[in-house]
Amino acid sequence: MVRILAAGVVVMSLAVGVSSAQAASKSKKKADAATQQAQAVAVPAAAQVPQAAAVPAPETPKVEIPAPAPQIDKAKQEVIAAKRALIERKRKELNNTEWDIELNSANGKEKKISDVLAFTNNQVSCAGYVKKGFPVTNYTITVQDDSSLIIETMQTSEKSGTAFWRCELDPAIQTMRGVLSLHTDDDKVISDYSFISVNKKIITQSEK
Secondary structure, three states, X not given: OHHHHHHHHHHHHHHHHHHHHHHHHHXXXXXXXXXXXXXXXXXXXXXXXXXXXXOOOOOOOOOOOOOOOOOOOHHHHHHHHHHHHHHHHHHHHHOOEEEEEEEEEOOOXXXXXXXXXXXXXXXXXXXXXXXXXXXXXXOEEEEOOOOOEEEEEEEEEOOOEEEEEEEEEOOOOOOEEEEEEEEEOOOOEEEEEEEEEEEEEEOOHXXX
């Protein structure tokens, strides 16, 4: 009888232990499930928070600094100004002059031709070539290192072609020599002449 009671006590003790263990296990499972559910809810909530877009830093505007203008040495400026003044003075000396010239063909087959070059109103004309349709034209003047002058111009006639004049004058503007190149028939025929001055005349107001 005593053994039976002891056995019953042992069985009841084991039953109580098992029940306690099972209850503890269930409590732990519930706690783990609650934790997982909380984590599952927390993660999407965090994921749903939008992140602020990165704003690029404003670019610094590029300022182009103009290159400095080339500086001309003061001495060079004075030389240029002096040369221009000299050219204008020589142009005034040449203006209102008339030159009798003799032209000789480069091939030597043509007779010597007498003509007149006139410098008026800062332009030049050749009497014989004006008759052939060549107009009065402007001219360029260059002062050489020895103060002699180079005069150049181009005259064009619709019927007679193109005439290129180059005159060389001494520093005192008393003698002249030069060349004339006459191009006709679309430059298919070129006639070259040399010339010298035989007389110089100052044109008065009444003769203009």
